[in-house]
Amino acid sequence: MATQENNDERIALLQGTLDLLILKTLVLGSLHGQGVARVIQRQSEDVFLVDHGSLYVALQRLEDKEWISAEWGVSENNRKARFYTLTPKGREQLAEKTGEWRRLTRAMGLILDSGHGMQGEGA
Amino acid sequence: MSKRKRSAEDFAAEIKAHLELEADELKTEGVSPDEAQRKARQAFGNVTAAQGRFYMRGRWLALDKLGRDVRFGVRSLLLSPGFAATAIFTIALGIGANTAVFSVMNAVLLRSLPVSDPGRLVYLRTSDQPRGTGTIDTEQTFSYTVYDALRRRTHAMSPLMAYVPLSGSKVAVRVGAEPEEAEGDMVSGTFFSGLGVNLPLGRGFTEEDETQHAPLAVISYNYWTRRFGRDQGVLGKTLFVNAVPVTIVGVAAQGFEGVAGSGSTDFWIPLQDRRELNAYGNPTEDGKLYIANSTWWCLRMIGRLAPGASRTQALAELQPTFQTAAYVGLGGKPMAGEKAPVLSLADAKSFPGYERMYGQPLRMLMAMVGLVLLIALANVVMLLVARNASRQREFSVRQALGAGRGELLRQLLVESLILVTVGGALAWGFAEMATRLLGRWAEIESSLAPDRTVLLFTLGVLGFAALLFSLAPLRVALAGGAQLALKTSAATSNADAGKSRTGKIVVALQMALCVVLLVGAGLLIRTLRNLENTPLGMNVDGLVVFGVNPNISSLAQGREFYRNLTDKLRALPGVESVTVMEERLGSGWSDNGNMEVDGRLPGVANGLSDTVRSNVAGPGFFTTLGVPVLAGRDFADSDVATSPHAGIINEEFAKRFLPNGNPLGHTIGTNDGRYTMTIVGVAKDHKYRSIDEAPIPMAWYEYAQIPMVGPMTVELRVHGAPLAILPAARKAVQQLDPNLPLIRPMTQRAQFNTTISHQILFARLAGFFGLLAVILVATGLYGTLAYRVNMRTAEIGVRMAVGARRGQVVWMILKDSLVLTVSGLAIGIPLAMLVGRALASSLYGVGPIDAVSYLLAVVGLAVVALVASAVPAGRAASIDPMRALRTE
Secondary structure, three states: OOOOOOOOOOEEOOOOHHHHHHHHHHHHOOEEHHHHHHHHHHHOOOOEEOOHHHHHHHHHHHHHOOOEEEEEEEOOOOOEEEEEEEOHHHHHHHHHHHHHHHHHHHHHHHHHHOOOOOOOOOO | OOOOOOOHHHHHHHHHHHHHHHHHHHHHOOOOHHHHHHHHHHHHOOHHHHHHHHHHHHHHHHHHHHHHHHHHHHHHHHHOHHHHHHHHHHHHHHHHHHHHHHHHHHHHHHOOOOOOOHHHEEEEEEOOOOOOOEEOOOOOEEOHHHHHHHOOOOOOEEEEEEEEEOOOOOEEEEOOOOEEEEOEEEEOOOHHHHHOOOOOEEOOOOHHHHHOOOOEEEEOHHHHHHHHOOOHHHOOOEEEEOOEEEEEEEEOOOOOOOOOOOOOOOEEEEOOOOHHHOHHHOOOEOOEOOOOOOOEEOEEEEEEEOOOOOHHHHHHHHHHHHHHHOOOOOOOOOOOOOOOOOEEEEEOOOOHHHHHHHHHHHHHHHHHHHHHHHHHHHHHHHHHHHHHHHOHHHHHHHHHOOOOHHHHHHHHHHHHHHHHHHHHHHHHHHHHHHHHHHHHHHOOOOOOOOOHHHHHHHHHHHHHHHHHHHHHHHHHHHHHOHHHHHOOOHHHHHHHHHOOHHHHHHHHHHHHHHHHHHHHHHHHHHHHHHHHOOOOOOOOOOEEEEEEOOOOOOHHHHHHHHHHHHHHHHOOOOEEEEEEEOOOOOOOOOEEEOEEEOOEOOOOHHHOOOOEEEEEEOOOHHHHHOOOEEEEOOOOOOOOOOOOOEEEEEHHHHHHHOOOOOOOOOEEEEOOOOOEEEEEEEEOOOOOOOOOOOOOOEEEEEOOOOOOOOOEEEEEEEOOOHHHHHHHHHHHHHHHOOOOOOEEEEEHHHHHHHOOHHHHHHHHHHHHHHHHHHHHHHHHHHHHHHHHHHHOHHHHHHHHHOOOOHHHHHHHHHHHHHHHHHHHHHHHHHHHHHHHHHHHHHOOOOOOOOHHHHHHHHHHHHHHHHHHHHHHHHHHHOOOHHHHHHOO
């Protein structure tokens, strides 16, 4: 993160959202960690900055929760890599978390878009 | 999780793979290989940090979460300080009381003797003693002859140890110039080595010390601290025991105060063979000391089972030797029709006397504080339920935001852990204080300091409490569920909790337990009142009593000593009259046996006992005590060695053994016919050993006429404050012999009260715990009702808005508590009856179904219920319907 310039428009991920993004990325099939990072970055049109170190810790956390499973394999360019797959439990979680996220953003949207903004009291 | 844990190496390999993949990808995007590697590493951030996070993930996460939970818990408790303080204080009281009583019970009943391998130690017991013997305890004491025979059977006991006190109470000792008193035992040479007691200073005794009757002493750690200020130079100092010099050679391990049960031994000397140091300080019998007197069974014995010997084997080895030795000096075998006594072995793991003295009261107390604890825990649970119910919306919101049930449970656990931890710490301090008080009241001199067992017990209770506190409210917390967050009305979201039946059941059960405690306390307090108001048959006010143990060299000199002493004391200003006696009244001791009446042992009709309690008394005995002499006369100065032997009996003696005609003039005497006396007086029945005894035949010898004289108790009747005479009395005694202390000086009233000290203690504690239970129940009931009123504010508002009068509202709330009280009584009274029956043996003058106690308990509970409901009812009545509805 330290290397990014000041005018960078990418946003550091909110805590907790990374898990959701990882699960979503794995819906289409198994991927290795580097692949997950790339996909998130590209699909968010380079808005999200994924700290690779955090990514692996997050992957490990999800694996511990048994939402994803992992297996060593070989990448398309013949390198050894650890591939992650969504488990049925992970799929359930994805659906649930997506729902929560939608409700949250909708609520946020409602408030932010409503006509009367927040007024400071007194002053 | 059944999955294998992933290794750190595997994780490192994955990172390496990632860096290579990333570099590959950057290269395909046209970055130079070196630059690609650098960039890949940069994008990754700190590799070792990531690895560190991987490594720590489990531990760190848990710790971090715990930290957050604790902070959150403390914050949310601080938000309701009233709740937190009540809960913590209740926990501290409930658990503290339990810890205190348990730690006394542990020290007195459960803890092992402070010796090595106590499991191999056994006390020797006999089924009985042979006829024609004198005893201290019919099951526990043996003659020296028996001890000497048994200790040679080393295949059974290795070693066998005997011990015997130098006095029934305390013995005169002198270290400096002033005479003092202390508790001392004579013991076998193998006593310390056989028991395996450590001596932090000096040495114990050897078998040689016993055979040579060496003038040595080992003092207890306690005595060393109390009397010598833990002076290292105490070894080699001389202790004068009954004026016999003995040299201190050792200090026993801290906590070792002898094996004899109540009281604590201050010093031990090897078994002695001299007149001044006879067992129990008794005078010699026909010139024979305890060692030579095979018919005086006064020694207690404890043995260590020989290596490899089982209890059965040891007993089989000892039994024949015992049964032979028992009849040495008694014709060698049992008399016709007499069964030979049987030896048995008893566990020596704990103090034998304690079980008998404190066993039942302590178990009862434990049960009582157990009930108090139940009430206290139930109170806290209800508090938590109420609190958590009002937090239902908080829980629902948190669940809606994704908190799992596990997380909520953890939060509740942490909150209750905080309560329990703080409460537990307070409880421990409270218990330490209470234990010290208990020890002082009960006059238990051995160490009551809590040990590991007590700590484990307390932790166990605390753990149970923590679990209970977290599980109970969870049901309510989860019952709400996420959807509840959507409800906003106070009436709708809280009504379910308000109607919760569990709370009512808990309060009703608490009330039931409270009834049990109140009835128990009532029975015990009434027992105490009865005991205190029991007529003693004498006028104890103005009586003061103390013991003297003079050095007596001959019968004549001994009699002379007491005559001089009596004269000196009579001359003191303020003294009305003076007398002496052998067994102190109200000390629990008595001399029991049977007596010949008119030359033969009397037959007794209708199966009554032929036991007679006898005592030896001096001139003016009954006058001094204030016991009426119904016929004949009191002992007088004119009763001397050369005049006809005079005896006095009590009413019960006359009724049982001389039912027809005038008892005066009849001859009575010892059961061996060697001493006879003529009945010159009949005294009114009065208390002798203790307050709660029933009348029993008694006879008194005159001390100047019997062929024996030893330590005596002096009784003074004085004008004014009884204890004020003591300095003058002490001076008078020391004019005769500067070595003599006054032994256990106290008022006669206090002396009699020692015989009911356990009942006093028991009743006071029962009263205290009863009161505690009442307070807890009151707060519990108040809390529940107040909470229900709070929950129903809206409902009450509606009712009042549609025309309910205030009286009706008040009645609605009072009805609640009335129903609870009645159900509590319905459950509690039968329970109390069961408890009353269990208490029956501890009661005096009241039956287990004592109407007054029950009535008081019922009234007490009703008052508590009324007081506890008054405030919530008042609040309900003052609800302003408009405001209550406006909050909707």
